[in-house]
Structure formats: structure tokens, C-alpha cells
Amino acid sequence: MTGYPPEPWHLAGQAQLSVWLLPAGKLPELPEGVEPVTTGGHAAVFTAWIDYRAPGQLSYHELLAAVAVRGGLTASITDIWVDSEVSLAGGRELWGIPKNLATLEFTGDREFTAATEDGWIATAAFSRRAGLPATLPARFEITQTLGGRLKRSPVRSRAKPHAAAADWSVNPAGPLGFLVGRRPIVSASLRDCTLVFGG
Numbered sequence: 001m002t003g004y005p006p007e008p009w010h011l012a013g014q015a016q017l018s019v020w021l022l023p024a025g026k027l028p029e030l031p032e033g034v035e036p037v038t039t040g041g042h043a044a045v046f047t048a049w050i051d052y053r054a055p056g057q058l059s060y061h062e063l064l065a066a067v068a069v070r071g072g073l074t075a076s077i078t079d080i081w082v083d084s085e086v087s088l089a090g091g092r093e094l095w096g097i098p099k100n101l102a103t104l105e106f107t108g109d110r111e112f113t114a115a116t117e118d119g120w121i122a123t124a125a126f127s128r129r130a131g132l133p134a135t136l137p138a139r140f141e142i143t144q145t146l147g148g149r150l151k152r153s154p155v156r157s158r159a160k161p162h163a164a165a166a167d168w169s170v171n172p173a174g175p176l177g178f179l180v181g182r183r184p185i186v187s188a189s190l191r192d193c194t195l196v197f198g199g
Contacts, residue, residue, distance in 0.1 A: 004090030005057050007153075007198030012056035014109050015159070015193050016126045018166050018184035020045040026178055027067055028078040031145040037068045044068040045179070046075060047168075049104075049112045049124065052087075056195075060084030061104035063114045063122065065176060066142075073140040074152070079175050081114055081121065094198060095153045096146030109189065122176050124168045128189040131162030135192065142197075154199045159190035 021042045028045075030036065036043040050062040064080040081102035082088055091097035102121065105113045109128070114121040135158050142153045166187035172180045 004086045004094075007094050009090070009195075009197045010057050011052050011193075011195040011197065012054070013050055013052040013193055013195075015051075015190040016049045016109065016112065016124070016164065016166070016187070017190060018047045018124075018168065018187040020047065020179060020182055020184050022178065022182065028065065028178055030067060030069065030076050030078065031143070031150065033150055034076050034143055035070045037070055047176075047179070047184075049106065049126075050193075051106050051109070058084065058087055060087050061106055062087070063102070063104060063112070065179075069143055071141070071143065071152070074143050075140065076143045081116070095142065096144035096151050097142070098144075119174060120171050121174045122168060122170045122179075124166055126167075126187065126189055127165045129163035129165065131160055131189075131191065135160050153197065156196040157193060159193040162189040162191060163187075164189040 022045055024038050024043050046066045048064050052060050060082050062082045064077055066075040066077045069076045077097050080099050082099050083104045088099040091099040102114050102116045111125050113123045138157045140155050144151055164187045166184055170176045170179045
């Protein structure tokens with residue numbers, strides 16, 4: 001399926017982020033040739049629920065997990081679900097992002113669920129805390145495999161960060177089962193995000 005915008009994609013919305021520390025041996029599979037950043041035998045895993053909205057080019061919901069990898073401010077997306085076939089096709093064909101379809105239900109910016117025909121994936125509830133009075137920029141890269149080769153895609157973003165408390169529940173038999181029994185070390189609510197993905 002085509003019909004997705006050419007890169008870069010200009011997106012906007014709200015995001016809920018959690019950061020986890022996992023033993024290197026418990027990480028999800030990374031692309032060949034990609035190594036995690038480890039400290040004391042542990043690596044950082046980022047999970048995010050994102051509600052993409054107007055005035056961005058596309059509107060859809062997303063749940064993802066990514067691992068911090070070597071090569072600067074870089075991560076590799078290991079698991080990701082969207083509720084848009086356009087986003088799925090574009091993510092796979094432009095950047096090698098392994099998007100899959102799921103039913104994603106967002107109750108405002110507080111409660112989130114994700115499920116497929118094979119069962120539920122995860123649920124989460126976020127409570128936003130105090131935030132910074134400014135919109136902060138960030139730059140990083142996403143490293144995936146596309147056409148048998150590694151592809152590094154630049155990302156530029158701006159958002160208003162707020163501390164948050166997050167209560168996650170993960171299906172032990174599901175694709176995010178590697179997070180079961182663990183709690184995020186930090187969570188945040190990123191308000192009024194803008195994102196330029198790709199180059």
C-alpha cells in the first residue's frame with residue numbers, strides 16, 4: 001500500500017514515555033550489526049504511547065519499544081504498533097521500522113491499551129506532574145535494517161516535558177513480555193510535540 005507522505009514526515013501530537021533498565025541478556029532482538037549501550041551489564045529501553053494529531057501530516061496512535069544503541073544519540077525500534085495502514089506502510093518502506101497493526105485505545109492523555117487478534121499487549125495509566133515552562137528541542141537517530149543494510153534516520157523534535165507517574169501492565173505471553181516484573185526508572189509526559197522524522 002502506498003499513499004504515505006515522502007520523507008521527512010512532519011508530525012505533531014502528545015507522547016507518554018517510560019524508560020526501563022534491563023539486563024543486556026534480556027533485551028529484545030536488535031538488527032544485525034547493532035549493539036546496545038550498556039552500563040553495568042544493563043541497557044535502556046524506551047517505551048512510548050504517542051497520539052499523532054493535526055496539524056501533523058498524519059493522525060494515528062502508536063505504541064513502541066526501542067533500545068538505546070551505540071553510535072551517538074541513537075535507538076533501534078524493536079517492537080511497534082500503529083492503527084494506521086498508511087503509517088505502517090510508510091514506516092516499513094521508508095525506514096525499515098517493523099510496524100504492525102493493533103487496536104490502540106487512548107482515554108485522553110491518561111489511559112492506554114494495545115491489543116491484536118492474538119491478545120492484549122499492554123495497558124498503562126499516566127499521571128502528569130510538574131513540567132518545565134519551556135519547549136525543549138531534541139535530536140537523535142533511529143537505526144533499523146532496510147533492504148539488508150543498516151539505515152540511520154534523523155529525528156528532530158520539540159516538546160514541553162512534564163514528569164509523570166506510570167502504572168504499566170504487560171502481557172507475560174505477549175511481545176513486550178521482556179518488561180514483565182519490572183518498573184520504569186522514569187516516566188514523562190511530552191506535551192505539544194512536533195516531530196520531523198527522516199531526511
